[in-house]
Amino acid sequence: MRRAAREASRVNNRWVVIVVVAGVTGSGKTTVGTLLANRLGWSFTDGDALHPPANIAKLAAGRPLTDEDRRPWLRAIAAWMDQRIGAGQRAVIACSALRRAYRDQLLNGRPAAAMAFLEIDPDAAAKRLAARHGHFADPAILDSQFADLEPPSQDERSVVTVRADQAPGDLAEQIIGLLSLAG
Numbered sequence: 001m002r003r004a005a006r007e008a009s010r011v012n013n014r015w016v017v018i019v020v021v022a023g024v025t026g027s028g029k030t031t032v033g034t035l036l037a038n039r040l041g042w043s044f045t046d047g048d049a050l051h052p053p054a055n056i057a058k059l060a061a062g063r064p065l066t067d068e069d070r071r072p073w074l075r076a077i078a079a080w081m082d083q084r085i086g087a088g089q090r091a092v093i094a095c096s097a098l099r100r101a102y103r104d105q106l107l108n109g110r111p112a113a114a115m116a117f118l119e120i121d122p123d124a125a126a127k128r129l130a131a132r133h134g135h136f137a138d139p140a141i142l143d144s145q146f147a148d149l150e151p152p153s154q155d156e157r158s159v160v161t162v163r164a165d166q167a168p169g170d171l172a173e174q175i176i177g178l179l180s181l182a183g
Contacts, residue, residue, distance in 0.1 A: 016114045016179060017090045018081050020106060022097035023118035024145040026125035027164045028171065029094035032118060035172040037092040040181055047095035050076040064144030074105050085112045098148045100156070107158045116175040117152045118164040 019042075021033035030046050037044035048056075051073050055065055065073075077095055084091045097103045097115065107113050125142055152159040160178040162171055175181070 015112050016181060017085055017088065018110070018113040019092045019175070019179065019181070020081075020097060020113065020115040021092060021094050021118065021175075022103070022115050023120060023164060024096065024098065024125055024149060025142055027118040027120040028168055029096070029118060031168045032116075032164075032171045032175070033092045033094040035168050036116075036175055039172055039176065040090065040092070042090040042092055045080065045091065045093045047073075047077050047093050050080060052076075064148075070102065074102055078106055078110075081106065081110060081113055085110060096145065098145060099150045100153070103152065103156060103159060107156075113158065114179050115152075115156075115159040116179065117159055117161045118171070119151065119161050120164040122146050124165060 019033075019036065021029045021036065023029050030048075033046070034044050036042075051059075055069050055073060058065060058069065077093065080093065083089075095106070097106060097117070103115060107115060122142065125146075152161050160175070162174050162178070164171065166174070
C-alpha cells in the first residue's frame with residue numbers, strides 16, 4: 001500500500017481497518033455502510049446477520065431486545081471485528097450500538113476500529129421505516145430503540161456523529177472525511 005494511502009487511514013495516530021456504522025433502526029446504517037464500503041473498496045457486513053435466531057424472531061414480532069438478548073450478538077460482532085483486524089482486512093459493519101456500554105464493548109481494546117454514529121430524529125426514522133420493505137424487524141421497535149439510545153458523547157474518541165438527514169452518498173463522503181479514510 002502506498003504511504004499516502006496508509007497515512008490517510010490513520011485516526012488519532014492509529015490505523016483504521018474497521019468502521020462500525022451505528023444508529024437506531026431506520027437511520028440508514030445498511031445503506032450508508034454499503035456505500036461507504038463500496039467507495040473505500042472494503043467489504044461490508046450487516047450486523048443484523050449476526051443476530052441469534054431468537055433475536056430475529058423477537059424483533060420480527062415487534063418486541064424490543066434486552067441487554068441480555070444483545071449480549072451474544074455483540075460478542076459475535078466483536079469476534080467478527082477481531083477476525084478482520086487480525087487478518088488486516090478492511091471492512092465496514094452496520095450495528096445499532098445504541099448504548100455507551102455497547103460502543104465501549106466494540107471499540108475499547110480495538111484501536112483499529114472507529115465508529116460513525118448516524119443521528120436521526122424519531123419522526124424521520126419512523127417515515128423511513130414506513131417506506132422500508134423486506135426487513136425482518138417490525139417498525140414497532142423504534143420507540144424502544146430511542147428509549148435505549150445513549151447518544152455518543154464527546155469523550156468517545158473513536159466515534160464521530162453525523163446527521164442522517166443528508167443523502168446517503170453525502171453521508172458516506174462525510175464519514176470518509178471525518179475518519180480520514182482512504183481506500
